[in-house]
Amino acid sequence: MTDRTLRGKTAIVGVGETRYYKRAAAPDPEFKMVLEAVLLACEDAGIDVKDVDGFASYSNDRNDPPRLSAALGCKELKFSNMFWGGGGGGGSGAVSNAAAAVATGLADTVVVFRGLAQGQFGRFGQGSTANVAAGPGAFTAPYGLMSPAQTFAMRAMRFMWEHNIGQEALRALSLTSYAHAQRNPRAVMHGRPLSAEDYDNSRWIVEPFHLFDCCMENDGAAAVIVTSAERARDLKQKPAYILGASQGSDYRQAATAHNSPDYPTSNFKTVARNLYAQAGIGPKDVDVLQSYENFTGGVLMSMVEHGFCKPDEVNDFFTPENFYFEGGKLPLNTSGGNLAECYMHGLELITEAVKQIRGTSFCQVPNVNISMVTSGPMVQPVSNSIYSSEPNP
Amino acid sequence: MTNATKEAYLPAGLPAPAPSSEGLATEFWDGTRKHELWVQRCTKCQTWQWGPECCCHNCNSFDLTYEQVAPTGKIFSWERAWYPVHPALKDKLPYLTVLIELPQAGNVRMVGNLLGDPMQQVNIGSDVEAVFEDHDDANPPYTLVQWIVKS
Ligand SMILES: [Zn+2]
Numbered sequence: 001m002t003d004r005t006l007r008g009k010t011a012i013v014g015v016g017e018t019r020y021y022k023r024a025a026a027p028d029p030e031f032k033m034v035l036e037a038v039l040l041a042c043e044d045a046g047i048d049v050k051d052v053d054g055f056a057s058y059s060n061d062r063n064d065p066p067r068l069s070a071a072l073g074c075k076e077l078k079f080s081n082m083f084w085g086g087g088g089g090g091g092s093g094a095v096s097n098a099a100a101a102v103a104t105g106l107a108d109t110v111v112v113f114r115g116l117a118q119g120q121f122g123r124f125g126q127g128s129t130a131n132v133a134a135g136p137g138a139f140t141a142p143y144g145l146m147s148p149a150q151t152f153a154m155r156a157m158r159f160m161w162e163h164n165i166g167q168e169a170l171r172a173l174s175l176t177s178y179a180h181a182q183r184n185p186r187a188v189m190h191g192r193p194l195s196a197e198d199y200d201n202s203r204w205i206v207e208p209f210h211l212f213d214c215c216m217e218n219d220g221a222a223a224v225i226v227t228s229a230e231r232a233r234d235l236k237q238k239p240a241y242i243l244g245a246s247q248g249s250d251y252r253q254a255a256t257a258h259n260s261p262d263y264p265t266s267n268f269k270t271v272a273r274n275l276y277a278q279a280g281i282g283p284k285d286v287d288v289l290q291s292y293e294n295f296t297g298g299v300l301m302s303m304v305e306h307g308f309c310k311p312d313e314v315n316d317f318f319t320p321e322n323f324y325f326e327g328g329k330l331p332l333n334t335s336g337g338n339l340a341e342c343y344m345h346g347l348e349l350i351t352e353a354v355k356q357i358r359g360t361s362f363c364q365v366p367n368v369n370i371s372m373v374t375s376g377p378m379v380q381p382v383s384n385s386i387y388s389s390e391p392n393p
Numbered sequence: 394m395t396n397a398t399k400e401a402y403l404p405a406g407l408p409a410p411a412p413s414s415e416g417l418a419t420e421f422w423d424g425t426r427k428h429e430l431w432v433q434r435c436t437k438c439q440t441w442q443w444g445p446e447c448c449c450h451n452c453n454s455f456d457l458t459y460e461q462v463a464p465t466g467k468i469f470s471w472e473r474a475w476y477p478v479h480p481a482l483k484d485k486l487p488y489l490t491v492l493i494e495l496p497q498a499g500n501v502r503m504v505g506n507l508l509g510d511p512m513q514q515v516n517i518g519s520d521v522e523a524v525f526e527d528h529d530d531a532n533p534p535y536t537l538v539q540w541i542v543k544s
Contacts (some may be wrong), residue, residue, distance in 0.1 A: 041454055127478040138410035138418060140504050142537055144403050145490045147478040156472035156494055161517050204475040204487075256444030259502050263469070352536050357397050 005278055008391035010099040011232035011239035014045025014225035015351040020188050020342035021167040024119025033221035033375035034115035035071060041223040044230040046236030046280045047109060052225075054079030054110035056098040058090025059345055063115050066297035068325070073251070075227035080108035083383075087148065088292050088338070089376030090344035093383030095350060096245030098226040108227060115221035124148060124217055136256035149214055149295060152378045153206045156297025159264035161207060164309040167208060169318035170296040171199045173332075174212040174339060176323040178294065181336025184362040188218060189340035215338035222347040224354065229391045240357040240387040244279030246271050247383035253381040265302035271384055276307075279386040281393075282308035286386075287354045287368045288331045291377075293338045298377030306384070308375060325363035334363040346375045350385070357389050369393055395428045395464065396524040402506045402539055403488060406481030409528070409535055417445035420459035425536035428525040441499030445533045464523035466493035466540070469502055471515045479492045479499040487511045493521060493540055519543075 016037040018028075026033060048164040052074050055065035079101040083090035098110035108292065118124070127146025129217075142372040145151065151208045159165070178194035179186035186199035194212060211354070232239035253260045262269070276282055283306055291299045291306075302313060308330060309317040323332035335341040335352040342348050353371040355361040374384045404505035412419045417433075433442045435449035436456040448455050470492040477483040489507040494500050507515060508524055521544040527536050 001513040022403040061433050125478070128408065129479065132411040133408035135413040135415075137408070138412070138422075139444055142403075142407045142410050143490055143504055143506050144407060144474060144479065144488055145504055147476075149476070150472060150474060150478065150490065151473040154470045154490070158492075158517070161470070204473070206475060206481055223472055252450060255450075257445075257502065260503055263502075 003389045006099050006103055006245060007243055007278055007280060008241050009103040009229055009393045010226050011229050011255040012224045012354050013227050013232045013235045013237055014041040014047060014388065015237055015354050016040030016042070016044055016346070017186070017222045017351060018188060018220045019218040020344065022188060023217040023219060026117050030115045030117035030120055030221070031034050031063050031067070032067065033117065034113055034223070036072060037113060037115070037223040038068065038072065038111050039186060041111065041225050045225050050075050052109050052111050053077060054081070054092040054098065054101055054107035056081040056083070056110055056112045057114055058083035058094045059086055059088065061114055062121065063113070066215065079110055083380065085379060087294060087376045087379040089347035089379035089382045090290065091350055091375035091383060092245055092373050092385035093223070093247035093375065093381065095226065095242065095385050096247050096383060099242045099245055100228055102228055110226045111223050112226060112347070114345045116345060117219045118217050119219065139144055140258040140268065149209055150206050152295050152298055154258060155264055155378055156295065157208055157301070159287050159297070159301050162264055164313060165314050169314050170208065171196060172215050172318040172320050172323065173293060173296040173299050174199055175227040175320040175338035177322060177333045177337045180325060180334050180363045181340035183343055184336050187336040187341040188216060189336060191271050208297065209295055212339070215294050216343045218343045220342055220344055222344045222351055224350055227248070236284055238358045238389070239393045240354040241389070243281070243386040243388040243393070244275045245383070245385040246278060249275065249381040264301070266298050266305050268302050268305040268374065268377065268381060269383065272306045272384055275384045275386060281350035281370060281386065285296045285370050286330070286372045288334060288365045289372050290333055290337065290353050292346045292375050294350060294376065294378070295332065302377040322385070325365050331363070331365045334361055334365065349373050349375070353387050357387050396522060396541065397428050397527060398524055399527050399529065401528065402508055404481045404485050407479055409531055410537070415504045416428060417447065421445065422535060424459070424461065424535055425525055425538055426534070428465040428536070430523055430538065431455055431460050432495070432501060433458045433460050441501050443501035443503065462495060462498045465497070466495045466503070466521055468515065468517050469494040470517060471507065473511065489515065491515070491540055495501065503538060505538050505540045508539050
């Protein structure tokens, strides 16, 4: 094996999360919530926050590392990093950047974080109300195609048509997230169970997405700490070793006006291949999966492109039973995810993946050795990561 | 024969198309005003390209031009929107947005609305033709490219 790999060289050793709120319900400024999440992650890890020497985030997070480092009184800043690209495509990408910085000695203790306070800033689900659309938006916005749901429904519709996939496959993903959230007292949708009838009767947002196929919009902050595998062994928590973390985009996926050559895709074909090659495992080895649900149609394509089933097996494989944490063939989105725990842009999926390695999830899968995250299907770029209970399983 | 209409499918108030500051789509929007469909093409290797870019994605030449193509296509994907993503849309729900493939232009795709009953059954692969939707009263005036199933 080449030495040019991240495999097993770093680990997530701390996780911190504020309370998760409904959109616009956070009592604190976004920056303060990020500080709180970083401090909680350090406390969880048993690391002095003054020793944090790097920060990595994504999706144009507003809370920049120089300000964070100064506010927290960190001794020095060695790594100040932003993963380009919107949506949650950079969740695992920020982890991979942090891991690369640690593995190459650029920094020793790097925080990956995301903060969102949508009441204090803009919303995701609304189109712009500007009276002109320039650039690529000129080819979509005048036709009323303005929201992420609409952008991605077009891809999902084509995929479902090509493979004759029924609405029940999407419904299974929604029911799974809601079922798991009922066991997770931190989940925004805790105490709000969802039945198949509720799903079927819910309004359309844009076909093929019902209301419950779409992620929430929430407030809060989350952070994880990445450090070296050697140091991880001596810290407070059981390390979640980073077996692989990959990022990128397939050929011309960002071509404008819906012109990516491969269209009905989650954009994971190359990135999934690269992740498995790096981690030295395959989909059959994965004990539990957190798959980013901006919209259920993206999860569907993402899981297919990560090799969990073939397109023509989706109708049979995608059932709530197969995805349930107890007895499921592939326990999925075990915290409730973006649909029902919190839309923390998928950083909450990474904290959940780490909890599954530690054995502390509210929907704990027994004996987890390999815990995987896919971040942000259908955007450009996307990313993914695999965590392990051992550095070299 | 070219289809044109002065009746807008979606209500007034949505963003009007503006050519980018890079000037990439000027020929396209000038063409729609004349009820013609023009697509970017590489002069060197003949590759069709949409949306427009600064260089050819195939041979990387900057020598790009626009060519007029027949205003027809096939439905590649579609969606029926039920949520008002813009205040102007709240009384015009649902509406149909389609992705049209242009086989005569290297299978590039264009987004538009599918005219007619918003509850019509939409079939991927159906032949469609363009309907040029004039917004003559806008400042500056512009024309959108809409689509209708071929009868
Ligand atoms: Zn060329």
